[in-house]
Amino acid sequence: MKIAILPGDGIGPEIIDEAVKVLHALELPFEMESADVGGTAYANHGHPLPESTLALAKAADAVLFGAVGDWKYDKLERHLRPEQAILGLRKSLQLFANLRPAICHPQLTHASSLKPELVSGLDILIIRELTGDIYFGQPRGRRTAVDGHFPGADEAFDTMRYSRPEIERIAHVAFQAARKRGERSGVKKVTSVDKANVLETFQFWRDVVTEVHAQYPDVELDHMYVDNAAMQLVKAPKKLDVVVTGNMFGDILSDEAAMLTGSIGMLPSASLDASNKGLYEPSHGSAPDIAGKGIANPLATILSAAMMLRYTLRQADAADRIESAVSAVLESGLRTTDIASAGMRTVGTREMGDAVVAAIRTKT
Ligand code: NAI
Numbered sequence: 588m589k590i591a592i593l594p595g596d597g598i599g600p601e602i603i604d605e606a607v608k609v610l611h612a613l614e615l616p617f618e619m620e621s622a623d624v625g626g627t628a629y630a631n632h633g634h635p636l637p638e639s640t641l642a643l644a645k646a647a648d649a650v651l652f653g654a655v656g657d658w659k660y661d662k663l664e665r666h667l668r669p670e671q672a673i674l675g676l677r678k679s680l681q682l683f684a685n686l687r688p689a690i691c692h693p694q695l696t697h698a699s700s701l702k703p704e705l706v707s708g709l710d711i712l713i714i715r716e717l718t719g720d721i722y723f724g725q726p727r728g729r730r731t732a733v734d735g736h737f738p739g740a741d742e743a744f745d746t747m748r749y750s751r752p753e754i755e756r757i758a759h760v761a762f763q764a765a766r767k768r769g770e771r772s773g774v775k776k777v778t779s780v781d782k783a784n785v786l787e788t789f790q791f792w793r794d795v796v797t798e799v800h801a802q803y804p805d806v807e808l809d810h811m812y813v814d815n816a817a818m819q820l821v822k823a824p825k826k827l828d829v830v831v832t833g834n835m836f837g838d839i840l841s842d843e844a845a846m847l848t849g850s851i852g853m854l855p856s857a858s859l860d861a862s863n864k865g866l867y868e869p870s871h872g873s874a875p876d877i878a879g880k881g882i883a884n885p886l887a888t889i890l891s892a893a894m895m896l897r898y899t900l901r902q903a904d905a906a907d908r909i910e911s912a913v914s915a916v917l918e919s920g921l922r923t924t925d926i927a928s929a930g931m932r933t934v935g936t937r938e939m940g941d942a943v944v945a946a947i948r949t950k951t
Pocket residue numbers: 602653654655656657658670673851852868870871872873874875876877882883884885887925
């Protein structure tokens with residue numbers, strides 16, 4: 588099992604160190620190799636995604652990524668900025684499926700922006716299509732309008748489009764994820780979110796998802812308009828299980844779902860290709876405001892490593908061991924500052940990682 592470790596910049600190296608420690612504690616035959624990416628790669632090699640880093644990522648079974656985007660590099664031209672590294676990796680590795688679980692750990696229900704009873708036990712999975720939709724659709728540009736409400740005025744336009752294979756493959760990811768989750772939870776349900784009442788692209792989306800569903804009779808499917816989905820996420824989020832949607836709706840809904848759980852410092856993510864190879868990273872960015880202070884929460888990255896074990900490396904037991912260790916550490920009352928609360932012990936990045944390692948060791 589070859590894992591490419593890409594720490595990045597900002598808090599990236601601090602949180603990745605802890606995840607690597609946790610992976611070592613599992614005592615499994617991993618081959619881990621690190622490379623520069625983002626700001627550190629620019630500083631050392633003059634480019635945010637050097638050829639050697641891309642080659643390492645391509646050769647690996649999975650990539651564990653920290654974060655990029657330190658403010659130090661804000662003044663660079665767009666193609667040299669750290670964020671180009673993550674966009675370049677998604678594109679080169681053809682990572683079309685973005686999986687973002689929104690899990691409210693029972694010990695952290697108070698940190699949610701919703702009432703505890705609405706979020707306690709919350710465990711949903713948002714699946715966002717990542718390489719299509721209006722973000723990449725051509726044509727796009729600026730021109731002088733020849734029709735519309737203001738002929739002759741300057742205007743800008745983008746194109747929303749999805750092809751059948753693009754919708755089919757993301758639908759398969761969703762139904763299979765619902766099946767896998769169902770083995771543990773007993774619930775196998777997919778909610779496909781669209782805007783079929785207004786947009787042709789998303790009527791097509793609804794038709795194709797319904798066709799793919801015929802291959803998964805054991806999984807329940809329902810369809811929801813995106814405006815209603817935005818409401819349901821804050822009204823009754825626990826009624827959802829797996830949510831699958833396009834790139835733009837998924838961008839917005841996955842951030843909304845993240846807030847239900849309290850802290851972005853707790854949320855892992857996966858981006859998968861057609862063979863389930865993938866890149867795993869925390870949902871947050873490089874947090875330049877706290878970089879170098881040793882206070883970042885490493886749990887989102889540690890939980891991303893657990894997702895990597897479950898989805899790409901087929902080591903579900905090892906993934907369970909990490910997740911139970913994280914629960915045990917929260918139960919024991921340790922908190923980083925982003926999830927701190929009265930009566931709990933506030934610890935730094937390294938101490939939190941050490942505690943997860945210790946919890947893994949006591950259980951094995
Ligand atoms: P951010 O997620 O880096 O930070 C938002 C807030 O959450 C900050 O106050 C930060 O201190 C806090 N935070 C984030 N992660 C934390 C953790 N693990 N523990 C404790 N607190 C944490 O988002 P922001 O500020 O919008 O972006 C900062 C930079 O990161 C930007 O340059 C942005 O482009 C980049 N970015 C990179 C991503 C990636 O590497 N995939 C994703 C999102 C943003």
